[in-house]
Amino acid sequence: MARIVMKFGGTSVADLDKISNVARHVKREIDAGHEVAVVVSAMAGRTNELVAWTRDAAARPDQREYDVVVSSGEQITSGLLALKLQDMGVKARSWQGWQIPMHTDAMHGAARILDIDSKVLDAHFAIGEVAVMAGFQGLAPGNRISTLGRGGSDTSAVAIAAAIGADLCDIYTDVDGVYTTDPRIVTKVRRLDRISYEEMLEMASLGAKVLQTRSVRMAMVHGVRLRVRSSFEAPDKVPPVDMDNLAALGTLVCNEDEIMEQQVVSGIAYTRDEAKVTLIRVDDKPGVSARIFGLLADANITVDVIVQNVSEDGNHTDVTFTVPESDLERTRGVLEAARPEIGYGELVDSTDIVKISVIGAGMRTHAGVAAQMFGALASKGINIQAITTSEIKISVLIDAEYTELALRTLHSSYGLDQD
């Protein structure tokens, strides 16, 4: 007998048929004797509709009221799934954030979870009842509903798993695991049986959409065993959770030391969501970089890749960096306003770029991973515009039109292609 959290996203609960499918997944685990807490998102499309309404109601919606409106989506799903489970003869009860309670801070719209009282839930597990929890929402100070920000249901699931001491947190989604790269682009992808928290964190933050960065970080900190698996498999064709054989299904996110044969490179991620900005002929005076990036930080703009070249005359420098594409407009505004103060010739930007990253915990102990990457790209005539590295990843900026070619080339080069 294990205690497990099962999390289902919006596409997995999009309609009553899909909710029925989810209920059968849950029943399979209950029938196998496991204790189950389910965390659900809003039915697909619902949250967008609710968000649109709040924008119709107010030009700048108060986040506290936004949370009241938007959290209703998960409330509905939790009630419907509890009903469906009861209809199948499974004891079930829905739980909203305020009922558990899942305390958060007062950052409405993007609240952080502070603590979860598991006493009430424990009592309900003891009588064999499934707890069906509305994801994405909590209880903020002042007895108000809070929401955790988009994609917050993954975070809810991991937080609940940590609070109730779950043996496993299964994230059911529309893919059957974490792949070496995007299967829509590279046909020879392989599903990973296991991936370390650190690698998953890099994958998530570098463009892989399968898990939210925040939930992975929380799982890592609290040692929650996380697994990504498909919700669309026929529930009766899949065996119930077997704690001794977790890697048989989906992808297990776990500690590095649980992975026997660590690949040098585990996966390749990419993101088209960044824009490149270059300030040309910046006065090369002390502290100028600090000033540029200080201004952007003050405006809450996250800067990623940074490259600085000294120009030929030795008095000027070109500064290149990337920002989220959605922040490009604001970035331009901030830097143009500060142009007299900074002193630069021209601001050039481009959204026609892609950031491609190779990720692998094995890099820590293997030299030559970066050289291999640069060599492979060069062999296809792909020009690298900027590079940034960390302990377990190397990212390069290239022209967007080379995205597919670069991904396929690197996937082969690092031996990730399926046999």
Next chain:
Amino acid sequence: MARIVMKFGGTSVADLDKISNVARHVKREIDAGHEVAVVVSAMAGRTNELVAWTRDAAARPDQREYDVVVSSGEQITSGLLALKLQDMGVKARSWQGWQIPMHTDAMHGAARILDIDSKVLDAHFAIGEVAVMAGFQGLAPGNRISTLGRGGSDTSAVAIAAAIGADLCDIYTDVDGVYTTDPRIVTKVRRLDRISYEEMLEMASLGAKVLQTRSVRMAMVHGVRLRVRSSFEAPDKVPPVDMDNLAALGTLVCNEDEIMEQQVVSGIAYTRDEAKVTLIRVDDKPGVSARIFGLLADANITVDVIVQNVSEDGNHTDVTFTVPESDLERTRGVLEAARPEIGYGELVDSTDIVKISVIGAGMRTHAGVAAQMFGALASKGINIQAITTSEIKISVLIDAEYTELALRTLHSSYGLDQD
């Protein structure tokens, strides 16, 4: 300065434009210096959709989970209206049943309000904030969401008005007051300036759809001044609440002694929702009526008009009564199963009937009201199938095809026609 509750039903908050209109009604009262609590229903059609989902999810939905799903409709409206008010520069905050808290009993789906803590709300009034409350919902034992049953938002509004000691509870709806009868049938109807609680209670329970019986009863018990008025008038064309001139707008529901010139008959109601059942040749033995109506009471079927005639042989009797049309099937089931025990010849039923009622507190002191009714109907050749009376109303059962003729005839006969 007065403290007022403003209640808006589903058609008044059906979309963002209508919610905006509601916000302007509220702002008018705030600008006049009143303290305001608003109670809102779900957007029109929303509750039906949610109810349908619960039925899709389970053949016999658990009422506790039904309440979780269905209460989300009012939650959404409360948040959207709060946002809209803030957008207009009016301080506002939404309140769910569990936040106030509005305690109810455990009769999920049709819960009764037990008590409302007004402390928190008082504190928010003190800072000039509008309290926007989700109607129809409360907090049941075990920290669960309850709902009050269909139309429960009127009841929420009155209960809140009683709890916060409001000077007035304005029910905004899609008609501009209580009329002497249904304006869709009788063109010469008059809007009533005032009506007593007792009369309104009879009107509501006898088919007038403008207010829920339950809310009127609660208003009567707690002495809440209730007014029915239109939500579709342009908010800036209407003056704010003037406590010294409440009867100038809509219809005020109040104590009988506040109505200077009480009409003998105030209004005429009708309902087509009843079915007539006749048991023919019932054995005329002692206790047989008690047995028949006892069985129906056990089955939770409400019986209204009852007529019993002794047949010619003196050993048998015919028993006629009405039940809600929605209970006819069950009534037949109960009585057919008990046929050997009761002993009767035949069960005949008809849904082709209408119950027409004349209502007026003045009947208490005026004789001849009933005779006038029977005479007026007879003069048009309308046959009365059964009669039932109370202190302030007389109801008759007639063939449904005479509905319009009977209403117009009685309306004229009692001098209710507009000049």
